[in-house]
């Protein structure tokens with residue numbers, strides 16, 4: 126048993142993106158098609174650009190899986206970049222026969238300029254290729270592996286879009302998590318409020334007409350998380366801190382909230398903290414409200430883990446903002462090729478994946494085990510301990 130660790134590699138227009146995931150126990154049933162369903166969800170979504178018509182993301186396992194089950198060793202995965210075929214002579218590893226035209230015009234809001242300065246690259250393509258959110262396809266694949274393990278431990282994670290620009294979803298307080306998940310999955314906006322979704326589509330169309338872009342907010346909900354994941358004892362073990370880092374690491378995410386988040390700062394204590402009750406039938410502590418978003422003291426408390434992420438608008442604008450050519454130092458009028466107008470629905474699928482990865486790591490730390498059956502046995506024992514508390 127080792128800690129869960131993972132890493133991705135690959136450029137947006139290179140031949141493929143890849144990942145290695147280590148720490149998944151042996152004996153977990155795992156098929157490429159389990160992952161592909163999530164990859165497809167990340168690709169569709171109102172507001173995406175022409176690139177998504179080219180790609181058809183599918184994962185291929187190249188290590189760690191045999192006969193449809195994990196072996197306990199590192200799992201290696203690749204996803205082909207179909208667009209790579211259109212980049213002949215510009216994206217290979219070998220020296221170029223003819224140097225491609227350098228990209229010297231940084232886009233405000235993207236990594237182009239900051240990355241160029243840091244790595245001393247005068248062709249900004251050397252930065253944008255890796256800064257691109259193409260990489261998030263692989264995060265979703267890693268999250269998909271974790272989803273299989275979480276499902277075997279009765280944990281379910283889903284995301285839904287709650288705002289696009291200034292349009293917010295309004296949900297009836299009676300909407301159950303199950304309904305929320307089904308409604309969001311059925312929408313090309315991953316939004317559970319059909320009326321708001323229509324207004325969101327109109328806002329995205331309007332932004333596209335104006336040559337502009339939009340951001341928004343998505344929420345991730347994790348059900349079935351046992352109490353006791355994460356820890357109060359050290360800064361880097363707090364579950365809320367780990368979730369925030371994971372969500373904030375997604376390209377263009379600029380804010381994260383757990384539970385009430387910023388709203389908690391505006392209320393007094395009596396309107397924030399969740400009263401503690403006890404259910405004598407299940408022998409479990411329960412909470413009538415979940416303002417904490419399922420985490421207190423950096424530890425899961427048995428309630429659903431609920432967090433939100435705010436995404437800034439896409440940086441590549443049809444009507445570009447002022448910028449300077451890094452070679453001539455002159456102001457330029459940007460040439461626009463293609464871009465997403467709004468990628469919040471796609472980012473919500475990525476957020477779901479990142480939360481699944483954090484929860485899987487925390488669960489494996491709590492429970493230990495080299496095979497799925499061992500982890501399941503440990504969870505059953507822990508649940509008995511909780512019921513006796």
Ligand SMILES: Cc1cc2nc3c(=O)[nH]c(=O)nc-3n(C[C@H](O)[C@H](O)[C@H](O)COP(=O)(O)O)c2cc1C
Nearest residue numbers: 234235236258376377378440441464465468471472
């Ligand atoms: C799923 C997804 C799709 C994105 N698509 C685009 C895009 O088409 N064009 C673009 O300029 N930025 C796009 N972005 C955002 C950039 O990757 C992001 O703005 C850039 O990495 C800089 O953001 P940062 O300052 O948070 O790193 C996308 C982000 C995500 C999560």
Ligand SMILES: C=C(O[C@@H]1CC(C(=O)O)=C[C@@H](OP(=O)(O)O)[C@H]1O)C(=O)O
Nearest residue numbers: 174176177256257258259262463464465
């Ligand atoms: C390729 C993906 O997203 C890309 C993320 C992205 C960016 O700048 O982040 C820019 C666009 O790429 P391109 O410039 O090739 O059109 C998006 O399509 C993807 O999500 O799979």
